[in-house]
Amino acid sequence: MADHNALPLIILTEKFASLPGIGMKSxxxxxxxxxxxxxxxxxxxxxxxxxxxxxxxxxxxxxxxTEREVCPICGDPNRMKSVICVVESPKDVTAVERTHEYGGLxxxxxxxxxxxxxxxxxxxxxxxxxxxxxxxxxEEVIMATNPTVEGDATALYIANLLKPLGIKVSxxxxxxxxxxxxxxxxxxxxYKAIENRNLI
Amino acid sequence: MADHNALPLIILTEKFASLPGIGMKSxxxxxxxxxxxxxxxxxxxxxxxxxxxxxxxxxxxxxxxTEREVCPICGDPNRMKSVICVVESPKDVTAVERTHEYGGLxxxxxxxxxxxxxxxxxxxxxxxxxxxxxxxxxEEVIMATNPTVEGDATALYIANLLKPLGIKVSxxxxxxxxxxxxxxxxxxxxYKAIENRNLI
Numbered sequence: 215m216a217d218h219n220a221l222p223l224i225i226l227t228e229k230f231a232s233l234p235g236i237g238m239k240s241x242x243x244x245x246x247x248x249x250x251x252x253x254x255x256x257x258x259x260x261x262x263x264x265x266x267x268x269x270x271x272x273x274x275x276x277x278x279x280t281e282r283e284v285c286p287i288c289g290d291p292n293r294m295k296s297v298i299c300v301v302e303s304p305k306d307v308t309a310v311e312r313t314h315e316y317g318g319l320x321x322x323x324x325x326x327x328x329x330x331x332x333x334x335x336x337x338x339x340x341x342x343x344x345x346x347x348x349x350x351x352x353e354e355v356i357m358a359t360n361p362t363v364e365g366d367a368t369a370l371y372i373a374n375l376l377k378p379l380g381i382k383v384s385x386x387x388x389x390x391x392x393x394x395x396x397x398x399x400x401x402x403x404x405y406k407a408i409e410n411r412n413l414i
Numbered sequence: 415m416a417d418h419n420a421l422p423l424i425i426l427t428e429k430f431a432s433l434p435g436i437g438m439k440s441x442x443x444x445x446x447x448x449x450x451x452x453x454x455x456x457x458x459x460x461x462x463x464x465x466x467x468x469x470x471x472x473x474x475x476x477x478x479x480t481e482r483e484v485c486p487i488c489g490d491p492n493r494m495k496s497v498i499c500v501v502e503s504p505k506d507v508t509a510v511e512r513t514h515e516y517g518g519l520x521x522x523x524x525x526x527x528x529x530x531x532x533x534x535x536x537x538x539x540x541x542x543x544x545x546x547x548x549x550x551x552x553e554e555v556i557m558a559t560n561p562t563v564e565g566d567a568t569a570l571y572i573a574n575l576l577k578p579l580g581i582k583v584s585x586x587x588x589x590x591x592x593x594x595x596x597x598x599x600x601x602x603x604x605y606k607a608i609e610n611r612n613l614i
Contacts, residue, residue, distance in 0.1 A: 219508065220481045226466040229459045233444050236436075239598075244433050246505055248466055249479060256467040259429045260460035266426040266448055267456040279449060281420045305446055308419065398439070 223249070275346065277322040277339045279304045287320060294318040296353040300343065300372065302326050302360060305397045310358060313405040318356075321346065326364035327371055340372060347381060354382040356411055360396045361386070373414045384411040423449070475546065477522040477539045479504045487520060494518040496553040500543065500572065501596070502526050502560060509597045510558060513605040518556075521546065526564035527571055540572060547581060554582040556611055560596045561586070573614045584611040 223245055231241035248256060272278070273285035276298075280286070287293060287307075297318030301307055307320050323338045346352070355376055359365035373383040387410030396404070423445055431441035448456060472478070473485035476498075480486070487493060487507075497518030501507055507520050523538045546552070555576055559565035573583040587610030596604070 219504075220466075220470045220479050222462070222465040222469045222481060223479060226462045229462045234447050235440050235443065240435050242505060242508070243435065243597075245466065246479075246503065247434050248463060249470060249504075251467070253467055256463055260463045262422070262426045262429045263448060263456055263460045263463075265422040266420075266445065267451070267453055269422045270420045270449060279420050279423060279446075281422060285420075303446065304419075304449075305442060308442070397443075 272322075272324075272339075276320045277324060277342055278307050278320055279322075292317075295351055297356065298343070298346070298352055298354075299356045299358050300369075301358045302365065302368075302396070306358065306360075309397045309399065309404060310408070313401050313408065315405045316408055321355075323359070323368065326359060326362075327368045328364050335371065338368070340375070343372070344375065347376065347379065352381060354384060356408070357383060357385045357414070358396070358408075360394075362393060369414065383414055385414045386411055472522075472524075472539075476520045477524060477542060478507050478520060479522075492517075495551055497556065498543070498546070498552055498554075499556045499558050500569075501558045502565065502568075505597045506558065506560075509599065509604060510608070513601050513608065515605045516608055521555075523559075523568065526559060526562075527568040528564050535571065538568070540575070543572070544575065547576065547579065552581060554584060556608070557583065557585045557614070558596070558608075560594075562593060569614065583614055585614045586611055 226248060227238070227241045227245040230236050230244045231238050236244070248259075251259075269281045270279050271281075273280045273282075273288055275284055275288040278285050278287070282289070294317050298321050299310060299316060299318055300321045300323060301310065302323055302325065304322055307322060310316050310320070321339070321343045323340065323343075325333055325338050327333060327335065327338065347355070355372070357369035357372060359368050369385055373385075376383050386407040399407070426448060427438070427441045427445040430436050430444045431438050436444070448459075451459075469481045470479050471481075473480045473482075473488055475484055475488040478485050478487065482489070494517050498521050499510060499516060499518055500521045500523060501510065502523055502525065504522055507522060510516050510520070521539070521543045523540065523543075525533055525538050527533060527535065527538065547555070555572070557569035557572060559568050569585055573585075576583050586607040599607070
């Protein structure tokens, strides 16, 4: 924005433009929209940002984001404790939950292996997964990472760590479009992928 | 998002989804992105929201958004005081300024006439425009509202108020694509539209 614009508006526009999927035009439009919101709504928005950052942290068991010490899924007595579904990020937990067909637990890696980008196994929550499994009770681990190069490499890496421990390791079926993103899959496709999972 | 998600994250997602041009999927992606930002950045973002809302208000002359009492354009001694370009919103001021060809002043209406939506003349800053012009010194008013039904109706309504006062009233040339939005016009098209403006 040109220098005739009010500085706080320029700053706000740049903040919005720094978010994923928002360009400068959209950011400017949103910043002007904020100006038309009433003051209470803007304060609630600012507080929502601070609350999400301060109150939400990782579940000490599955590493999913939660405001409690142990997330509702890990704390649910009705979930199967013997199956762990390993995903890249919290939004993938939401995607699998939307199928309403999976009754086991999760483990969130918070990333995928990508040595070129400096993401080595110690950067992911793999250590925590191994610690969980060494506690006993796990029969199967479903690798539900995206069907991309990094997703496949991560699945294979973790499978090779777990198979010597006598754990069954499976992979989502390639009902998912290869190269696509798990979070955008429709419920039926994702459920089929869970149903047709294969041993690796 | 399902109920396994942390409440502050659900609230933040809904806040982002309430902004123009952001759907639920994008809002969720952005909320998760906020979780990966460091705490300082999130606090700066929240502060930018509050600052924009609290420090920015309307210029008492042209009604554009500014942090000063009188905006930099109205306060610039080098701008032609005899021409006023009337626009719908502050982002249209930015669009016209980008042409680097207009040296007059602006007046921001903060909306367009739309009686079906309850936007009658008293809801716009038309009274302030008349007060400015009755102060003397204005020779021409350029109606630079969007080339839409509401934009044309607003231009005509204001033209009919001003012509009895002996003010020359012109309209942007229809070099703009009809039905399009002024803020997305490229600089050359918009400059041609200013150059070829017609008396109404």
